[in-house]
Amino acid sequence: MTSPVRARARRRALTGTLTALGLSVAMVMIEGALTPASAATWPTASGSQAVSSTISVSGTKDYGMLRLYGTGDLGSGSQDEDQGPILELAAGTVLKNVIIGSPAADGIHCLGSCTLQNVWWEDVGEDAATFLGSSSSNVYTVSGGGAKEASDKVFQFNGAGTLNVSNFAVQTFGTFVRSCGNCKTQYKRTINLNTIEATYKGGRIVGINTNYGDSATLKGIKMVGDTSKKIVPCQKYIGNNTGAEPTKNGTGADGTYCKYAASDITYS
Secondary structure, eight states: OOOOOOOOOOOOOOOOOOOSTTOOSOOOEETTEEOOOOSSOOOOOSEEEEESSOEEEOSEEEEEEEEEEEOGGGOOOOOOTTOOOSEEEOTTEEEEEEEEOSSOTTOEEESSSEEEEEEEESSOOSOSEEEOOSOTTOEEEEEEEEEEEEEEEEEEEOSSEEEEEEEEEEEEEEEEEEEOSSOSSOOOEEEEEEEEEEEEEEEEEEEEEGGGTOEEEEEEEEEESOTTOOSEEEEEEEOOSSSOOOEEEEESOOSSSEEOOGGGEEEO
16 A cells, blocks of 8 residues: 555655765664664655554554555645644653654644654644643653655644754755744743754744743754755744734844854755
8 A cells, every 4th residue: 555645736856965964864773773864865664554543652662664644534635723643642652663654634743751763754744743741841852754845834842841853854844843832821842953954945943932931952953955044043933822823033043042053053
């Protein structure tokens, strides 16, 4: 069985090569050890499985590079709000070696602390992953993998706590990581991004809400195909809890909300 092709007029051509930051040409699992992601070469699926209703996951789940894609209620192929996820992870879940194909619905939901290890999104739906949970001690970890074709957000951070993303490749996206700008319940959120390859086109690497005390630390961010520096590394907003569109509040490193040195952002 193969994944249906989303009826969406998008280019899916992959561009860019990996030349720095220790990023290799593929993301593979070798006896539990991760090698970083590449925007140029993506893993081959071991098989494909249609998912018609959200799969609940707990504990440790290794899919062995199986491709999961939506069908039925999860198969509209749109980026509409309020779609169900392909996978819903209980607090404490470790998810390994899976490809989210197309249609992707609302990707993956983490209901509390979770680890996503070597997870790939071939064509992001509503969002690739959404991080939920009200505890400030929650830690969400994304280690390795990649995502492409996200017209809006890749990672949506709605809950409280800390999100760590490392060794990840992203291509053709609106916002890579967004602290929710207008959720009904708002929290202070901490975001750490390390060794990220972002291939243009893209809008911004991270968006945070200064009025809720968010912070984002960026290290080893490589922009590919963006010599004009159109991708914004860190966009600040004034968030709200009313559902209104948040207002922008400046960009760039400031040592408090957006934390990075000029050397942490490179272009090729």
